[in-house]
Amino acid sequence: MQGAAETLFFLSAPLSFCSARPSGALTLPHIQLSPPMESYSWEDLQNIFLMQGFAGISLFSVLLLMGLGLAVIFGQMGVINMAHGEFMALGAYTVYLCSTLTAEYAPSFGPYYFVVAIFIAFIVCALVGAAVEWLMIRRLYHRPLDTLLATWGLSLIMQQTFRSTFGAREVTPTLPEWLMGSYSPKEGLDIPINGMFVLGLAIAVSFALLLFMYKSSFGLRLRATVQNRKMSGAVGINTNSVDRLAFALGCGIAGIAGAAFTTIGSTGPDSGSRYIVDAFLVVVFGGAASLMGSLASAFGIAQAQSILEFFLEGTKGKVATLLVIVVALMIRPQGLFPSKVRAH
Amino acid sequence: MIFFRTLFKTKGEAISFAVFVALIAIILPLALPIFRLNLVGKYLSYGFVAIGLVLLWGRCGILSLGQGVFFGLGGYCMAMFLKLEASDPVSTSIQTTPGIPDFMDWNQITQLPWFWEPFKSFTFASCAVFLLPGLIAFIIGWAMFRRRVGGVYFAIITQAIALILSLGIDGNQGFTGGRNGITDLKTLLGWDIRTTGAQYTLYFLCVFLLLASALLAKYIINTRFGRVLMAMRDREDRVRFSGYDVAMCRTFVFALAAMLSGLGGALFVLQVGFMSPSLVGIIPSIEMVIFTAVGGRLSVIGAILGCLIVNFGKTAFSEAYPDAWLYLMGGTFIAVVMFFPDGLAGILDKSGTLKAKLSTLGTGLMKKLKPAESAEKASAAVAEIPKTAEP
Numbered sequence: 001m002q003g004a005a006e007t008l009f010f011l012s013a014p015l016s017f018c019s020a021r022p023s024g025a026l027t028l029p030h031i032q033l034s035p036p037m038e039s040y041s042w043e044d045l046q047n048i049f050l051m052q053g054f055a056g057i058s059l060f061s062v063l064l065l066m067g068l069g070l071a072v073i074f075g076q077m078g079v080i081n082m083a084h085g086e087f088m089a090l091g092a093y094t095v096y097l098c099s100t101l102t103a104e105y106a107p108s109f110g111p112y113y114f115v116v117a118i119f120i121a122f123i124v125c126a127l128v129g130a131a132v133e134w135l136m137i138r139r140l141y142h143r144p145l146d147t148l149l150a151t152w153g154l155s156l157i158m159q160q161t162f163r164s165t166f167g168a169r170e171v172t173p174t175l176p177e178w179l180m181g182s183y184s185p186k187e188g189l190d191i192p193i194n195g196m197f198v199l200g201l202a203i204a205v206s207f208a209l210l211l212f213m214y215k216s217s218f219g220l221r222l223r224a225t226v227q228n229r230k231m232s233g234a235v236g237i238n239t240n241s242v243d244r245l246a247f248a249l250g251c252g253i254a255g256i257a258g259a260a261f262t263t264i265g266s267t268g269p270d271s272g273s274r275y276i277v278d279a280f281l282v283v284v285f286g287g288a289a290s291l292m293g294s295l296a297s298a299f300g301i302a303q304a305q306s307i308l309e310f311f312l313e314g315t316k317g318k319v320a321t322l323l324v325i326v327v328a329l330m331i332r333p334q335g336l337f338p339s340k341v342r343a344h
Numbered sequence: 345m346i347f348f349r350t351l352f353k354t355k356g357e358a359i360s361f362a363v364f365v366a367l368i369a370i371i372l373p374l375a376l377p378i379f380r381l382n383l384v385g386k387y388l389s390y391g392f393v394a395i396g397l398v399l400l401w402g403r404c405g406i407l408s409l410g411q412g413v414f415f416g417l418g419g420y421c422m423a424m425f426l427k428l429e430a431s432d433p434v435s436t437s438i439q440t441t442p443g444i445p446d447f448m449d450w451n452q453i454t455q456l457p458w459f460w461e462p463f464k465s466f467t468f469a470s471c472a473v474f475l476l477p478g479l480i481a482f483i484i485g486w487a488m489f490r491r492r493v494g495g496v497y498f499a500i501i502t503q504a505i506a507l508i509l510s511l512g513i514d515g516n517q518g519f520t521g522g523r524n525g526i527t528d529l530k531t532l533l534g535w536d537i538r539t540t541g542a543q544y545t546l547y548f549l550c551v552f553l554l555l556a557s558a559l560l561a562k563y564i565i566n567t568r569f570g571r572v573l574m575a576m577r578d579r580e581d582r583v584r585f586s587g588y589d590v591a592m593c594r595t596f597v598f599a600l601a602a603m604l605s606g607l608g609g610a611l612f613v614l615q616v617g618f619m620s621p622s623l624v625g626i627i628p629s630i631e632m633v634i635f636t637a638v639g640g641r642l643s644v645i646g647a648i649l650g651c652l653i654v655n656f657g658k659t660a661f662s663e664a665y666p667d668a669w670l671y672l673m674g675g676t677f678i679a680v681v682m683f684f685p686d687g688l689a690g691i692l693d694k695s696g697t698l699k700a701k702l703s704t705l706g707t708g709l710m711k712k713l714k715p716a717e718s719a720e721k722a723s724a725a726v727a728e729i730p731k732t733a734e735p
Contacts, residue, residue: 074496140682148407149637150677150682156677157670157678160667280503315512315515318511319508319511329497329501333488333491333497
């Protein structure tokens with residue numbers, strides 16, 4: 001890992017962003033549709049960046065959680081999981097199911113169910129992930145391009161399963177009271193609580209994952225397997241079970257991403273596929289084997305999209321962001337934080 | 345005769361090609377009503393993409409998830425020309441600004457954008473159908489293969505490009521027709537493309553160009569260049585050390601596949617009569633990979649048949665059981681990838697091999713029947729070729 005100081009820097013970057021309070025009044029300026037850049041004063045721009053920055057934090061958190069899951073599966077194991085978005089949707093549907101069941105059978109538990117639902121989403125996705133690994137992925141490790149195609153087939157099946165189980169319409173779980181509303185430390189500045197909660201969740205998961213990867217014996221075995229599979233097998237590491245656990249872990253984190261996603265949007269059968277390209281770009285742009293890189297690139301991509309969306313109408317902000325990343329990847333294919341290890 | 349030998353290694357290959365020609369050029373046109381034949385023509389226009397994927401993915405080992413981009417570029421080039429022809433000042437006289445495409449008028453655009461201007465010329469448009477996809481593929485391929493980007497990275501980046509292009513077309517309604525695409529295409533140089541006669545003509549044009557492309561692909565595969573490609577797929581470092589420019593070879597194949605896809609897109613537009621971003625994005629791009637995988641990623645004819653079979657299955661099955669279609673499609677795809685990586689053509693080849701084994705023809709014939717597929721043979725072929733033959 002790239003040193004504790006760097007970790008702290010990246011983790012504190014979004015936090016310091018939230019607490020920044022410039023002196024000017026924080027009201028959104030009244031502006032007509034996409035005026036030229038010069039018509040904004042410096043103060044206006046500051047406010048716009050701050051407000052859009054807050055909006056981007058929710059997107060950042062979801063992308064980060066998606067990216068972390070993929071970074072484990074893709075970066076560590078070299079498997080392309082095209083169904084990763086569907087695992088996210090599975091997590092979101094699990095939360096929805098928990099919400100419905102709580103409202104039905106234990107209404108008094110309502111305010112707290114969400115925290116439990118996050119764990120359940122993690123466990124459900126991890127179990128399904130382990131099953132998928134056992135049935136499909138483990139037969140394809142030597143053909144990475146084919147895992148991509150097989151998991152695409154899986155994603156079609158999962159999408160149709162969601163559609164026949166929950167219907168084609170988008171669903172939203174009932175969120176507990178304490179997640180709604182916003183915190184206003186100051187006139188005109190509204191910090192949405194769900195955004196902060198999701199950010200906290202994403203950071204907690206990142207920390208837990210870092211600890212798990214670098215301090216636990218499983219993490220040690222996983223890193224050893226990535227570096228040299230044959231040698232790890234020779235020293236007595238059961239590489240098959242390491243693979244299965246890693247895949248399950250990645251899918252489980254996607255489930256948490258799904259739980260986070262329910263706080264910012266409603267879930268439909270194809271919700272997951274809308275995020276899959278962004279999530280892959282987060283991982284590739286960050287540097288495939290680097291969790292730190294995923295963190296940095298998720299933040300960059302989410303903030304760029306969110307801020308550009310304000311100045312460019314419609315999907316142009318997203319197009320511009322993706323274009324910049326693709327061009328950057330052509331010039332620097334190894335990403336932001338290339339791994340120093342030559343993995344084979 | 346030597347040329348014929350290069351195209352068809354064995355008698356079996358020649359026979360299967362002849363059967364295929366008979367199927368799409370004689371049997372289907374006689375057996376099907378024009379509505380269905382037009383559908384076949386539409387599926388065959390995906391066949392161009394499949395041929396490109398056989399070269400690129402099957403023979404070169406490079407999976408592109410962005411072939412829809414090139415299909416779409418070719419299609420849009422043709423659609424822009426047809427749209428300009430359809431929106432002459434007389435027939436668009438009810439618009440605020442007559443003489444520009446209707447969707448531009450709806451979006452308060454009063455002047456034809458500069459990049460539409462050259463598409464008034466048929467020569468320019470029909471050249472752009474190949475050259476634009478080829479050029480863009482060349483730039484992308486050159487940038488990436490130079491830096492030795494390949495495998496899954498290439499797949500992800502090409503997929504992102506497909507997303508960018510489809511979102512870009514979708515978001516700029518005034519310039520591109522947006523989500524609805526470019527519709528209401530009527531004539532090609534004054535010739536009405538919607539009549540039954542025109543549809544037959546276009547079908548046979550499509551078949552002719554498809555067969556020509558298939559022969560070109562077979563020619564490339566069976567020449568030394570094809571063997572070098574396969575050697576690069578299996579042992580890239582050895583080919584590089586033998587003095588070949590791996591990046592250039594791959595860029596060439598990528599650009600060629602893109603040009604074929606662009607041609608397919610143009611024929612799609614001529615036969616179907618519209619173009620929209622739904623044929624450019626991630627899902628159509630992956631679907632074209634699915635067609636190729638089901639048919640057989642190593643076999644040109646197999647891949648084209650894959651397009652026909654999967655699309656007919658899609659039409660027939662999704663009409664009858666719309667819900668179960670995605671299960672079937674996903675399941676088939678997983679099964680093909682996991683158990684039959686060489687697709688239908690691979691299954692047929694294997695059964696052919698089995699028969700040959702059962703008969704007493706002996707192992708000598710077996711060797712003749714099997715083209716040089718293995719890494720060893722391919723690299724041996726590379727070693728044989730003198731340096732001067734570098735493509």
